[in-house]
Amino acid sequence: MSQDEPSGPDLDGVVAAANAAGLQYVVIGGFSVMANGFLRATKDSDLLVPDGKETDAAILRFFDRIEATRLRDDKVLTADDIADAHHLRVASRHGIIDVMRGGLPPLDYDTVAEDAIEVEVGSQPARVAGLRSIVGFKRLASRPQDRRDLEELEAFHGKLPIEPIPGLDADT
Amino acid sequence: MSTQPRKTLLEPGHEAEWAVLNREKREYHQRTARAMTPSERIARGQKLSQQAVKLLAATIRSGHVPRRAFWS
Numbered sequence: 001m002s003q004d005e006p007s008g009p010d011l012d013g014v015v016a017a018a019n020a021a022g023l024q025y026v027v028i029g030g031f032s033v034m035a036n037g038f039l040r041a042t043k044d045s046d047l048l049v050p051d052g053k054e055t056d057a058a059i060l061r062f063f064d065r066i067e068a069t070r071l072r073d074d075k076v077l078t079a080d081d082i083a084d085a086h087h088l089r090v091a092s093r094h095g096i097i098d099v100m101r102g103g104l105p106p107l108d109y110d111t112v113a114e115d116a117i118e119v120e121v122g123s124q125p126a127r128v129a130g131l132r133s134i135v136g137f138k139r140l141a142s143r144p145q146d147r148r149d150l151e152e153l154e155a156f157h158g159k160l161p162i163e164p165i166p167g168l169d170a171d172t
Numbered sequence: 173m174s175t176q177p178r179k180t181l182l183e184p185g186h187e188a189e190w191a192v193l194n195r196e197k198r199e200y201h202q203r204t205a206r207a208m209t210p211s212e213r214i215a216r217g218q219k220l221s222q223q224a225v226k227l228l229a230a231t232i233r234s235g236h237v238p239r240r241a242f243w244s
Contacts, residue, residue: 008222034217035210041224
């Protein structure tokens with residue numbers, strides 16, 4: 001797919017293709033913020049995925065279904081590209097997608113998946129990050145948009161659940 | 173003929189009025205979001221995002237902003 005023209009994120013299509021490819025994932029990023037109460041625009045879809053060969057194979061099937069190419073050079077990714085990557089950013093027929101591996105607990109895949117909420121996205125089931133995980137991701141990234149998301153989520157929910165993040169909080 | 177001074181909020185010194193307007197807007201959006209399920213919020217956000225990206229793409233295409241604006 002050509003990357004000359006950015007297209008908006010089509011999460012319905014992303015979820016349908018990921019489910020069909022048998023990919024385990026949790027929707028994180030802007031769409032998870034929306035699901036948790038702060039409606040705003042986002043430029044891409046973000047998926048957190050587990051480590052492992054099964055996941056790598058599912059990512060390859062997923063990318064094939066959505067005609068994904070790496071955003072920076074339009075390369076069709078191979079199994080080797082995927083196996084080595086902790087982060088993949090692709091352009092696809094469902095918009096730009098960031099695929100990320102989990103971090104250290106509590107931002108590892110299992111913890112985030114356990115905290116996730118089950119929702120329907122375009123009539124397909126999907127797991128979307130829960131508030132606790134979102135707060136962790138946002139505190140870690142701490143870009144202006146992340147700080148704004150935290151402020152709006154706090155206005156919506158009241159005091160936010162904060163878990164210590166390794167490397168970020170002094171006593172961890 | 174005397175002219176009345178024009179009333180505007182678009183000048184310094186109206187922070188209190190802006191705070192009221194901003195709070196009103198935030199409360200409206202919170203009420204709207206509260207009335208929706210997470211799935212409905214995602215659907216609404218998806219439409220909003222697609223419109224926003226379409227608008228940005230048009231602005232990039234017409235040369236008014238550089239392509240890197242997409243990632244700013």
